[in-house]
Amino acid sequence: MSELMIRWADYQDWFQLGLVSSESYRETYSGIIPDTYLNAFSIEKRQIHYKRALLEDAKTIAILLVNNEAAGYIGFGMNKDADLDNTYGEIYNIYTLKRYWGNGYGKKLIFWGIDRLQEAGYSNVSLWVLKENTSAKCFYEHLGFINDGLERTITREKELIQLRYSKRLDENN
Secondary structure (H helix, E strand, O other): OOOEEEEEOOHHHHHHHHHHHHHHHHHHHEOOEOHHHHHHOOHHHHHHHHHHHHHHHHHHEEEEEEOOEEEEEEEEEEOOOOOOOOOEEEEEEEEEOHHHOOOOHHHHHHHHHHHHHHHOOOOEEEEEEEOOOHHHHHHHHHOOOEEEEEEEEEEOOOEEEEEEEEEEOOOOO
16 A cells, blocks of 8 residues: 655755756647647756745745655635635646546545635635646546636747636535
């Protein structure tokens, strides 16, 4: 049986977070985002990103460990969308390595983040997901997130549509 732990990331996690970020991003968006963009999403660039991010504010990133090895992460905090009030927190990103998909780890990771958002006083949460990422949309919908109708366009060597999902937080998550 696997030993699962979720905890706040600390500075020493930059190396592992870079590995997981690069690999999980490529796994998640293969066939959606052009390969040339995905291939440039290198481990080294992600490690540099997490070195900086963990120095600035580690209390927005949590790491998922399975048998003491990094398997995923979640980033969250204050909502950045101008049309939402301060009752909304935001999940900035959540990724697990593909070999861990389908075993409930992603659900445990997102609920860990939601619990921290509730502790911080948020009563709602939102997140953005690529329109073409059907598995992620199903995952969020299964957890009670609702597409609120807002869309935005991002560019990853091609234009992609993101959909905003939101959820009211309560004791039952």
